[in-house]
Amino acid sequence: MADVVVVVSARSPITALSKNQLIDIFLGKVSRYPDGTEAMPVDQVEGSGPRDEFYAKTADKSAAQIKAYWSKIIFTGRGQPPPTVSNSVEMKKWIQKNPAAIGYIDRALVDDTVRVLY
Amino acid sequence: MNNAHSLRTAIALIAVMTAWCRFDSAAADADSAKSMFSFNAFGTLGVVHSSEDNADFTSSTFKPNGAGFSHEWSADVDSRVGGQVTANITPRLSAVLQLIAEQNYANSYRPEVEWANIKYEFTPDVSVRVGRIELPLFLVSDSRKVGYANPWVRPPGEVYDVVPITNNDGIDISYRVHMGGLSSTLGAAYGRTYRLDFPAGSIADIQDLHGLFSRTEYGAALFNLSYVAAHISLRPVSALLEDFREFGPAGEAIADRYELEQKLATIVSAGASYDPGKWFATAEWTEFDGHSYLGVDTGWYVSGGYRIAKFTPYLTYSALTVASTSAAGLNAAALPAGEAGTAYALNVGLNELLATRPIQRTVSAGTRWDFAKSFDFKLQFDHTRLGHGSAGTLINVQPGYQSGGTVNLCSAAIDFVF
Numbered sequence: 001m002a003d004v005v006v007v008v009s010a011r012s013p014i015t016a017l018s019k020n021q022l023i024d025i026f027l028g029k030v031s032r033y034p035d036g037t038e039a040m041p042v043d044q045v046e047g048s049g050p051r052d053e054f055y056a057k058t059a060d061k062s063a064a065q066i067k068a069y070w071s072k073i074i075f076t077g078r079g080q081p082p083p084t085v086s087n088s089v090e091m092k093k094w095i096q097k098n099p100a101a102i103g104y105i106d107r108a109l110v111d112d113t114v115r116v117l118y
Numbered sequence: 119m120n121n122a123h124s125l126r127t128a129i130a131l132i133a134v135m136t137a138w139c140r141f142d143s144a145a146a147d148a149d150s151a152k153s154m155f156s157f158n159a160f161g162t163l164g165v166v167h168s169s170e171d172n173a174d175f176t177s178s179t180f181k182p183n184g185a186g187f188s189h190e191w192s193a194d195v196d197s198r199v200g201g202q203v204t205a206n207i208t209p210r211l212s213a214v215l216q217l218i219a220e221q222n223y224a225n226s227y228r229p230e231v232e233w234a235n236i237k238y239e240f241t242p243d244v245s246v247r248v249g250r251i252e253l254p255l256f257l258v259s260d261s262r263k264v265g266y267a268n269p270w271v272r273p274p275g276e277v278y279d280v281v282p283i284t285n286n287d288g289i290d291i292s293y294r295v296h297m298g299g300l301s302s303t304l305g306a307a308y309g310r311t312y313r314l315d316f317p318a319g320s321i322a323d324i325q326d327l328h329g330l331f332s333r334t335e336y337g338a339a340l341f342n343l344s345y346v347a348a349h350i351s352l353r354p355v356s357a358l359l360e361d362f363r364e365f366g367p368a369g370e371a372i373a374d375r376y377e378l379e380q381k382l383a384t385i386v387s388a389g390a391s392y393d394p395g396k397w398f399a400t401a402e403w404t405e406f407d408g409h410s411y412l413g414v415d416t417g418w419y420v421s422g423g424y425r426i427a428k429f430t431p432y433l434t435y436s437a438l439t440v441a442s443t444s445a446a447g448l449n450a451a452a453l454p455a456g457e458a459g460t461a462y463a464l465n466v467g468l469n470e471l472l473a474t475r476p477i478q479r480t481v482s483a484g485t486r487w488d489f490a491k492s493f494d495f496k497l498q499f500d501h502t503r504l505g506h507g508s509a510g511t512l513i514n515v516q517p518g519y520q521s522g523g524t525v526n527l528c529s530a531a532i533d534f535v536f
Contacts, residue, residue, distance in 0.1 A: 020299050020337060029301055029335060031242040047491060060395030062425070064488035071535045072267040074158050075202060076252055076260035077214045077233060 003107040004050045004057070006118040007092075011099040013037065017117055023059045025102065027069065028079045041082040042094055042103040050088055054104045058118070156204045162265035164196030164531030172519035173512035175527060177272050178282040180223045180314070185527070187514050194221040196272055196531050198263060200232065210239045218263060223316055232263070232285060243294040251307065253286045254331050257342045257389035257402055260284070265533030269398065269432050269486055271498040272529075274419040276438035276480060279511050280406045281346075281385055286327055287312055305331040309348075323351040325380075342389040342402075350408070352378040358467045359411070365448050365461060372447065376411040376468065383408045397424045411471050414441040421482075428489065434482040438511070440475035477505025484529075493534050500527040 006022065008014050014033050017025075024030045025039045033039045044051040052063050061069070070081045085091045088105040095101045096113050110116055168175040168186035176184035177195045185192035198220030205213045216233040235249030252260040256277060261267040262284065272278075288309030295302045309327035316322070327348040334341045359377045362369040384407050391400035403418040416439050423432030447465030450458045484498030502525045504510040509521055 024299075024301075030296065062488075063491070064428070064494070065395070065425075067492065067535065068267050071160065071264055072258070072261045074204075075160060075200070075216070075264045075267065076254075077204070077216075077235070077237070077247075080156065080204065080206075 004053045004104050005107050005110060005116045006054070006058070006102070006104050007095060007110070007114040007116055008102050009095050009099045010113050010115050012102075012115065013099075014102070014117070015115070019058055019118075022102075022118070026055075026082065027059070028073060028081070038100050039102060040098060040100045042091060042101055043082045043084045044088070044091060044104070045084045045086055048087065050091075050104055050106065154206055156206075157201070158204070159199070159201045159536040160264045160266060160534065161199040162196050162531050162533045163193070164265075164271060164529060165191050165193050166195040167191050167528045169526040170512065170519075170523075172516040173509060174514040175525065176511075176513055177275065177279075179279060179511070179513070180282055181221050181513075182223060182225045183514060186512070186525075187516055196265070196529065197221070200263060202233075212237050212239075220263070223314065243296075244292070246289065246291045248289050250285050250287050251290050253284060253307065253329065253346070254305070254333070254342070255281060255283075255329075255344055255346060255385065256387050256404065257340070257391060257400065264535070265496075265531060266492075266494060266535040269423050269430055270421070270434065270482070271484060271496045271531045274402075274421065274434055274436040274480070274482070275511055276417040276436035276478065277387075277402050277404050277419055280404055280415050280417045280438070283312070283324070286329070288327065290329075292331075300334065300336045302332065302334040305329075305333075307331070307346075319354075321351075321353045323353070325349045325351075338392055338394040340391045340393075342387070344387050345384070347382060347384045349380045350378060350383045351380050355379060356411070356471075358464065358471065361460075361464055362448070362468075365453075365457075365464075368448060372445070372468070376445070376471075378408070378410045378412065381408065381410045383410075383412070395425070398422060411468075413443055413472065413475055415439075415476070416441070423486075429485055429487050431485040432483070435480070436482070437479045439477050439505070442475075443472050444469050445472060473507060475508060476511045477508040478510035479503050492536065493532060496529075496531045496533070498527075498529045498531075500525075500529070502527070 013035060021034060026041045031039060055061050055066050073079050085094055088109055091103045091105050092109050095103050166185040170186045172187055174184035174186045174188050184195050198218055200216060200218040202216040213236045214233055217229045218232045219227045219229040221227060222230060231250060233250050233252060235247045235251050237245055237247045239245040254260050258268055258273055262273050262278060286307055286309035288307060290305055290307035292303055292305040307329040312324040314322040329346040332343045355377055359373045362373040385404060387404035389402035399422040401420040406415040419434055419436030421432060421434035423430050445468050447468055448461040450461040453461055480500050480502040482498060482500045484496060487495045489495055504522050506522045509515050
């Protein structure tokens, strides 16, 4: 089971986030970081280990609960879930390219192009 | 019916907006998930059995039949399929079209437009929508038809059937405020006309709808407060009430007081839910005043559940009561013999009409099983105790029906989302 860490780009101004702030961003409840800049959460595809581990650790919610939550949001026209990438390698590439992005990758992939928040 | 017109208008609007903004294919990444159109679908396949053979149980007062008298096992009560297309035309402009196929008041599954609206976001916190928009009367009003999004087979009828209307043709504006960890969305809606032509020939007309909504979230807690006022009419007018008009000013006053003709109906509702992950608890209360023979309905429920592996067993207690009213009616004693008899009969008829109100309490126990990705299965038992002399929310009441008893329901459903 991969150990998953929450990361932003090393070029991002964000150095810390509370767990509530983090989960609010991923659930689409807020669209900006505490400093006012735009937040761009990115998910891994449904059914992937890192995704399920991320939501279990940060929000204490199962994959089905997250799906039910987004069903409610999508089917009430209130928003859309974050875009998805296929795995941690793709996630890291996306975050390297975009200073506003926030996501989660395998701990083993961490290097100095990304900053670990959790 | 407005639906065909609204559907054409919505599609025309979306086509026009799309033609205005060219889709920039250069922005599409190899891994891009941000294309302009997205399609989602949801549905429920459910069956219900009712122990009451002399009346039907349904999930909406708009349905013409259900489980019990019409069908031993009814698949019409909860089954439906919905499809939604969302177009993100620019970062601030989006459009949504949602169609739902379910048993409607004409006993057909013809797809109807649930939503067709354009949304413009001035900022991420301030937006306006025009078209056919969801009406967030209760906590899960706007997702009451998406079985997968809710723990129960259906939201408790004692609250959700008080007003079964789920959308509004008009405009709404919403404003979101953030204060620390608290996020509050305030909304105001205005709708013009909404008209239902029932197959039996009667027409329900809802005009001049005004609504105020407030939704506050704090971590795992959610609070909802809403108020809607509209002018409603039900035609043809009641023959009984029209007969009162033969009796001079006193009769006219009685007819005006109780008839449903351009009557101001108001509904207030408050709800709260807490869902930290392993368990949930939710409660709602609502009060509807029809300012007519419809009286004042008060409905509420409390519900809770616990998640164990892929199962979520839950328990709900709900109640619907109506303030008891009676009418003195006409002063029959002051009339000559021939008219007095008629007046007396009308008074009795009026009081019978006022007394025929939905009063019931339900205990409901069930479980949800998330057996596969995008699917869930639910099994639910409802035990309803009807008020004295009341048929509750049952329809198609047959001559042999004995009011004030109990009804037991068994419901099984499979929900899915794509």
